[in-house]
Amino acid sequence: MKHRLLAWGLALPAILLVAIFLGLPVIETLLTTFADPKGAFAPYIKFFNSGFRRTVLWRTMEVAVITTVLSVLIGFVTAWVVANAPAKAKSYLIIAAVFPLLTGVVVRSFAWLVILGKNGILNSLLLALGVISEPFSMLYTQGAVIVAMVYLFVPLMILTCVGVLEGIPQDLTDAAASLGATQWGIFKQVILPMAVPGLIVGAVLVFTGSFTSYATPQLLGGERQMMMGTFLHQRAMVVFDWVGASTIAAIMVVVTLATVLLMSRLARKLNPVAG
Amino acid sequence: MTVSLTLENITAHYGKTMVLEDLDLHVGEGELVSLLGSSGCGKTTTLRLVAGFLEPTSGRIRLGERDLTRLPSHARDIGLVFQTYALFPHLSVRDNVAFGLKQRGIATSDRNKRAMDMIERVGLSGFADRYPANLSGGQRQRVALARALVIDPPLLMFDEPLSNLDAKLRVEMRVEIRRLQQANGTTALYVTHDQEEAFSISDRVAIMNKGRIMQLDTPEVLYSRPANAFVADFVGFENVIEAVATGEEGGMILAEAGGAQLKLPKSHFELPAKEFLLAARADGLLVAETGEGLPATLGLRTYLGRAYQYVCETRAGNLTANGPLGAPLETGANAVLIPQPEQCCVLHREAR
Amino acid sequence: MKRKLHPALIAFAVLVFIFLTGPLVIIIGSSLSSSEFLEFPPQGLSLRWYENAFDISAFRRTMGTSFFLAVAGTALSMLVGVPAAYAMARYRVELPGWLGNVFVLPVLIPEIVLGFSIMKTITTGYEVPVLPSLLIGHALLVLPYCVRVTGASLNSFDFSIEEAAVSLGCPRWKAFFVVILPNIRAGLIAAFILAFITSLNDVSISLFLTGPGVSTLPIQLLAHMEQFFDPTIASVSVVLMFITVGVMAVVERTLGLTFLTK
Numbered sequence: 001m002k003h004r005l006l007a008w009g010l011a012l013p014a015i016l017l018v019a020i021f022l023g024l025p026v027i028e029t030l031l032t033t034f035a036d037p038k039g040a041f042a043p044y045i046k047f048f049n050s051g052f053r054r055t056v057l058w059r060t061m062e063v064a065v066i067t068t069v070l071s072v073l074i075g076f077v078t079a080w081v082v083a084n085a086p087a088k089a090k091s092y093l094i095i096a097a098v099f100p101l102l103t104g105v106v107v108r109s110f111a112w113l114v115i116l117g118k119n120g121i122l123n124s125l126l127l128a129l130g131v132i133s134e135p136f137s138m139l140y141t142q143g144a145v146i147v148a149m150v151y152l153f154v155p156l157m158i159l160t161c162v163g164v165l166e167g168i169p170q171d172l173t174d175a176a177a178s179l180g181a182t183q184w185g186i187f188k189q190v191i192l193p194m195a196v197p198g199l200i201v202g203a204v205l206v207f208t209g210s211f212t213s214y215a216t217p218q219l220l221g222g223e224r225q226m227m228m229g230t231f232l233h234q235r236a237m238v239v240f241d242w243v244g245a246s247t248i249a250a251i252m253v254v255v256t257l258a259t260v261l262l263m264s265r266l267a268r269k270l271n272p273v274a275g
Numbered sequence: 276m277t278v279s280l281t282l283e284n285i286t287a288h289y290g291k292t293m294v295l296e297d298l299d300l301h302v303g304e305g306e307l308v309s310l311l312g313s314s315g316c317g318k319t320t321t322l323r324l325v326a327g328f329l330e331p332t333s334g335r336i337r338l339g340e341r342d343l344t345r346l347p348s349h350a351r352d353i354g355l356v357f358q359t360y361a362l363f364p365h366l367s368v369r370d371n372v373a374f375g376l377k378q379r380g381i382a383t384s385d386r387n388k389r390a391m392d393m394i395e396r397v398g399l400s401g402f403a404d405r406y407p408a409n410l411s412g413g414q415r416q417r418v419a420l421a422r423a424l425v426i427d428p429p430l431l432m433f434d435e436p437l438s439n440l441d442a443k444l445r446v447e448m449r450v451e452i453r454r455l456q457q458a459n460g461t462t463a464l465y466v467t468h469d470q471e472e473a474f475s476i477s478d479r480v481a482i483m484n485k486g487r488i489m490q491l492d493t494p495e496v497l498y499s500r501p502a503n504a505f506v507a508d509f510v511g512f513e514n515v516i517e518a519v520a521t522g523e524e525g526g527m528i529l530a531e532a533g534g535a536q537l538k539l540p541k542s543h544f545e546l547p548a549k550e551f552l553l554a555a556r557a558d559g560l561l562v563a564e565t566g567e568g569l570p571a572t573l574g575l576r577t578y579l580g581r582a583y584q585y586v587c588e589t590r591a592g593n594l595t596a597n598g599p600l601g602a603p604l605e606t607g608a609n610a611v612l613i614p615q616p617e618q619c620c621v622l623h624r625e626a627r
Numbered sequence: 628m629k630r631k632l633h634p635a636l637i638a639f640a641v642l643v644f645i646f647l648t649g650p651l652v653i654i655i656g657s658s659l660s661s662s663e664f665l666e667f668p669p670q671g672l673s674l675r676w677y678e679n680a681f682d683i684s685a686f687r688r689t690m691g692t693s694f695f696l697a698v699a700g701t702a703l704s705m706l707v708g709v710p711a712a713y714a715m716a717r718y719r720v721e722l723p724g725w726l727g728n729v730f731v732l733p734v735l736i737p738e739i740v741l742g743f744s745i746m747k748t749i750t751t752g753y754e755v756p757v758l759p760s761l762l763i764g765h766a767l768l769v770l771p772y773c774v775r776v777t778g779a780s781l782n783s784f785d786f787s788i789e790e791a792a793v794s795l796g797c798p799r800w801k802a803f804f805v806v807i808l809p810n811i812r813a814g815l816i817a818a819f820i821l822a823f824i825t826s827l828n829d830v831s832i833s834l835f836l837t838g839p840g841v842s843t844l845p846i847q848l849l850a851h852m853e854q855f856f857d858p859t860i861a862s863v864s865v866v867l868m869f870i871t872v873g874v875m876a877v878v879e880r881t882l883g884l885t886f887l888t889k
Binding site for chain 2: 787788793794797799806809
């Protein structure tokens with residue numbers, strides 16, 4: 001009893017911080033969308049009736065899915081190489097992956113502004129090689145946003161996958177080999193099934209991260225490639241339509257939480273260890 | 276200063292589960308008492324209650340004249356040696372040993388001197404500036420011992436202190452523990468699941484089961500005269516046979532068990548009642564081709580080095596018995612099991 | 628035994644690492660340019676854009692704010708997060724299992740939603756001034772790191788060490804400081820650093836909580852980029868990168884980098 005009281009007492013300040021400054025505001029935001037004088041679901045009806053808004057949602061989904069797939073593929077293959085690299089090389093490769101991760105989103109998105117701009121490096125390079133005759137802007141396209149986002153999330157995926165791959169006990173692959181499995185067989189039947197739950201966790205991070213991102217679509221997509229994050233900011237801070245912004249926020253919360261819940265359930269189901 | 280430890284009517288719960296039931300225990304001045312039992316028997320709970328890490332639901336704990344029951348742990352003044360040693364990884368050997376003295380507000384120079392003396396006494400001089408990570412298991416155990424002893428506690432407690440050491444070191448360390456405890460004349464409570472360890476160093480041993488003390492006695496008594504079937508089984512009387520006394524004949528008790536007549540020397544056995552239990556170690560039933568004993572059919576034979584061991588089918592049930600090395604008998608053979616008084620004892624039927 | 632790698636895989640990984648480090652090299656290069664425009668490779672070398680960055684008072688001011696928020700926000704978060712992590716590790720039976728999820732909420736709820744909601748309810752609704760709102764937002768943002776990373780080192784902690792201290796006459800509250808904290812130092816440093824960097828780089832929370840006179844460096848960078856496209860941004864970015872390098876060196880020294888893959 002005494003211990004229980006002490007335990008709750010120690011946890012209380014942190015609980016209060018979350019409850020008051022996260023719980024309260026977020027719940028209020030969600031409630032705002034149901035308190036519209038035009039009817040409980042009016043803001044949502046408005047959202048889904050507007051072609052523009054649907055496009056924004058669809059585009060955000062599309063960018064997030066493509067980013068996730070690319071990041072997982074690139075990240076996993078690279079992590080495979082990193083995990084099997086000699087110890088010395090491995091530590092350098094991990095530093096090379098960690099460093100971008102610790103560099104801010106603004107700085108990393110800005111780099112692509114320099115690369116993809118009309119006077120950017122890629123244009124100069126293509127001009128010099130004679131591939132194109134005059135520079136064209138690659139900015140403010142979906143491609144630009146996706147490239148920058150993949151750039152943003154590949155390091156995260158590499159680190160997650162290295163962790164996952166190194167967590168697979170050597171005994172298991174040795175056992176498989178002793179039972180006559182080929183290299184490819186070991187990969188397909190032992191490593192991949194064991195890595196999948198970890199991959200899903202990583203993929204969820206990438207998906208939710210790109211689905212709710214702001215700085216990258218703002219810098220590389222601009223007005224033309226409005227995404228949910230930039231759209232929320234525009235509604236809230238430029239147009240001061242707080243109900244509209246809250247509606248966007250609510251949709252983001254629902255999509256994010258649904259993804260996290262569904263995928264973590266899937267990961268648990270696929271986890272060969274937990275059964 | 277030697278004092279005694281007394282636990283009176285201690286009942287303890289873990290959540291809703293009762294883990295100790297109306298337990299009484301007295302450890303005399305300068306005595307070392309072991310609590311022996313398998314995991315979950317309540318031995319560690321008892322120690323943690325005395326240390327103050329748990330609170331009893333009811334009952335009292337006294338150390339000499341002091342009532343510890345509601346006293347906070349840090350004020351109890353008990354030297355404690357942990358299973359995992361629980362050395363402070365961030366402190367050197369010297370600072371680990373001096374920790375308790377520091378809490379008592381003893382000046383640095385005095386503190387260091389006393390710590391160094393104790394480090395020397397446990398045979399670790401030259402290791403004072405090392406950190407726990409750079410010590411072997413045995414050395415860590417010595418530091419843990421020194422740390423508990425240096426505060427000169429009226430009571431020392433050990434929680435399975437040797438279970439992380441290899442067999443050879445275990446024997447060495449238990450001698451060391453006994454030596455230091457006797458030299459200081461400190462009252463001690465020792466928790467272990469290792470029978471040999473408990474018997475070898477204790478003045479008395481309490482064998483525990485399901486939150487109760489089944490028997491508290493000297494090792495010698497426990498070993499030869501267990502009070503009930505649980506203790507008998509625990510100290511190695513593998514076979515329990517139901518028997519009925521039928522009469523006496525020239526210093527021998529006549530009894531009937533499993534359809535056969537047994538003769539037990541009166542000098543060795545004191546029957547609790549006419550109907551009793553005969554408990555026998557495997558060595559207490561000699562497997563022979565002929566003789567006066569329990570008829571048996573031999574089953575699987577295993578080699579023990581000093582003897583052969585047989586699984587035996589008898590009318591009193593399946594028994595384990597040993598036979599001499601000279602003449603191994605084959606599976607399926609008929610034999611008799613002759614009780615060996617020194618390796619047998621009798622129990623009350625109700626003590627089953 | 629490491630597995631043999633196919634040359635094609637190695638080539639692929641090399642390309643990926645060029646992809647990862649190239650853009651950062653380009654930023655460093657263009658920050659050293661002597662011309663008016665962002666270009667790479669630079670035509671001439673100079674440090675004028677670094678001077679320019681420090682001459683712009685908005686950068687100086689917002690960098691100060693960002694540092695203040697990162698230090699104070701993380702400190703605040705550690706102050707409430709470490710006891711919570713301790714309670715969850717020490718009293719596993721007494722506390723419900725879902726409690727851990729509460730402290731992960733700040734990463735579960737989209738950051739931008741959190742920023743917007745705090746602005747709407749706390750700053751506008753309860754009229755809390757901008758700076759305290761920012762501080763709370765940042766403390767919340769980094770709380771998951773403080774609780775989880777500290778918790779990871781506490782979960783492998785042998786609490787009999789705490790009991791040993793208590794049995795030697797050290798009161799519980801004091802044992803927390805003299806025995807527990809020194810032994811989870813690595814976890815505390817890791818938590819602090821991850822939190823610090825997260826806070827320093829944050830955009831989505833600060834986005835809504837910057838007002839007249841109060842802004843953070845990343846927000847100021849975004850604003851500057853919308854008006855100017857000169858190497859000043861690159862030089863500020865490089866300064867931020869150097870801070871990151873410094874932090875990584877500290878991490879490497881104290882913990883080794885492998886903890887990041889765990």
